[in-house]
Amino acid sequence: MTVDELRAALRGVPDPDWLATALDRVAAEPATIARFFPAVGRRCGRDDLPDLPGWTADEAARALLLASLPADHAGQAETLYRTGDAAEKRAVLKALPLLPIGAAGVPLLHDAIRTNDTRLVAAALGPYARQLDPPAWRQAVLKCVFTGVPLAAVADLDARADGELAAMLAALAAERRAAGRSMPADATELLDRLTAASQPEPREV
Amino acid sequence: MRIFDPHIHMTSRTTDDYERMAAAGVRAVVEPAFWLGQPRTSVGSFTDYFDSLVGWEPFRAGQFGIRHHATIALNPKEANDRRCRPVLDELPRYLEKDGVVAVGEIGYDSMTPEEDDVFAAQLALAVAHDLPAMVHTPHRDKVRGVERSLAVVAESGIAPERVVLDHLNEMTVKLVRDTGCWLGFSIYPDTKMSPPRMVELLKAYGTDRMLVNSAADWGRSDPLLTRATGEAMLLAGFTDDDVDRVLWRNPVEFYGQSGRLDLTDDDLTEPTFAGNSILRGGS
Incomplete structure (x- = not known):
């Protein structure tokens, strides 16, 4: 995802002038972002963007506002997340991989993954989750399975899933079987893929 | 029967x-925002509460299509x-949030000079x-409390049609009726207002600017008394349209004045994946 793609996908918002003005103002006067950020849903809409699967108009516009800051992206992202409602927090999480902040946004991921708001948990597991260490990432993936977040929300799932995650999923599957409850199909499929990958190659006889 | 409860904790x-x-149609x-029974002693416990009102609680409600x-x-x-006074300094940033449709509950409890200022x-x-304003009227010395509230509202310059005075009863309904403000009634199991009494007030004063709520909270209260009031209206000869006006269109009209009421169908009906963390009992 790039800033240009976000910008292109937002061409059809209900009030494009408002967004253009807001982006200019934020670039010139960073402190004004605090005023524009909460109003985005009302001005740009909240529907899914047809050209940008997985993004809503308010998320994309807020991500653009953050990206147009001239400096201190990490500090502003943290403030906007801490003072944001659920939709604002979600937008900050989705914007993180677009910002020049290194690993500075990781505490926000930890906060989001601790919540029980599945929209936040899912938003924390996008491309920026590459900054999470393996134990935190595995716990977050398992939390998705627990709370019904589709694993399609998890970036780099197959590349990062390892034997330890397979063991955790297998234990959960056993627990669910014992309780007469089912596993989400996408989790079972992931476990099957991990199990198959860990089998030794069949020897030729 | 579709129901919009304009005041419930x-x-x-x-x-x-x-x-x-x-299941009842809400x-x-x-x-x-109100008090929690246990007094708070710091600004932080208010901001955590406000954050929950624009974060976790809408998510929870959404799991049930509300x-x-x-x-x-x-x-x-x-x-x-x-x-608690520095809470006032925190309010402006919350009053810009999408999900915030009024300033409230404000008004009087004991009618002190401090309450006047705030x-x-x-x-x-x-x-x-x-934004509209949602005014709680005091339970003790109510008639004078309502009169004084109306005077403060008039002095503030806010348009009367952007103000609701809540917890009204037979003694206070006419005072508010004549001002152009909206009238709120909290239907309770034994105090405040009951469904049969509410029906009598609707017969006497009509359905215009009338809001019926359960004001259900941590005390003895019942979130289904909005529905019970709608049924009592029908039994008393009011039409389905009258009931829809009182229990749905009136609150939509009042809070719609904020420009922030979002009642898109998706939000009301979609049983999204997000529901599972609560419907399944959490992670």
Whole structure:
């Protein structure tokens, strides 16, 4: 995802002038972002963007506002997340991989993954989750399975899933079987893929 | 019967309530910020509460197909505690949030000079943020409390049609009726207002500017008394359209004045994946 793609996908918002003005103002006067950020849903809409699967108009516009800051992206992202409602927090999480902040946004991921708001948990597991260490990432993936977040929300799932995650999923599957409850199909499929990958190659006889 | 409960404290209610409310036809609620029974002693406990009203609670409501909005304010009781006064400085940022459709609950509890100051300051905030105001009227010395509230509202310059005075009864209905403000009635199991009494008030004063709520909270209260009032109206000869006006269109019209009421169908009906963390009992 790039800033240009976000910008292109937002061409059809209900009030494009408002967004253009807001982006200019934020670039010139960073402190004004605090005023524009909460109003985005009302001005740009909240529907899914047809050209940008997985993004809503308010998320994309807020991500653009953050990206147009001239400096201190990490500090502003943290403030906007801490003072944001659920939709604002979600937008900050989705914007993180677009910002020049290194690993500075990781505490926000930890906060989001601790919540029980599945929209936040899912938003924390996008491309920026590459900054999470393996134990935190595995716990977050398992939390998705627990709370019904589709694993399609998890970036780099197959590349990062390892034997330890397979063991955790297998234990959960056993627990669910014992309780007469089912596993989400996408989790079972992931476990099957991990199990198959860990089998030794069949020897030729 | 579609129901919009314009005053209910869902933070104090369980998922059982959400399920029963949804089954009874409740599709939207407004949750005013109020006191929690236990006094708060610092600004942080207010901001955590406000954050929940624009974060976790709308998510919880959404799991049951119920749209949740909030009103934000420093309530009249805690307006008397000096330690809570700096809450006023935190309000502006909340009054810009999408889900905040009014300033409230504001007004009087014991009619002290401190309550005067905080009430007037928050009406000014409503004007500044272009939001309606939701006014709690005191339970003790109610008639004088309502008169005094109306005087403060008039002095503030806010348009009367952007103000609701809540918890009204037979003694106070006419005072508010003549001002152009909206009239709120809290239907309770034994105090405040009951469904049969409410029906009599609707017969006497009509359905215009009338709002019926359950004001359900952590005390003895019942989130289904909005529905019971609608049924009592029908039994008394009111039409389905009258009931829809009182229980749905009136609150939509009043809080719609904020420009922030979001009642899109998706929000009301979609049983999204997001529901599972609560419907399944959490992770």
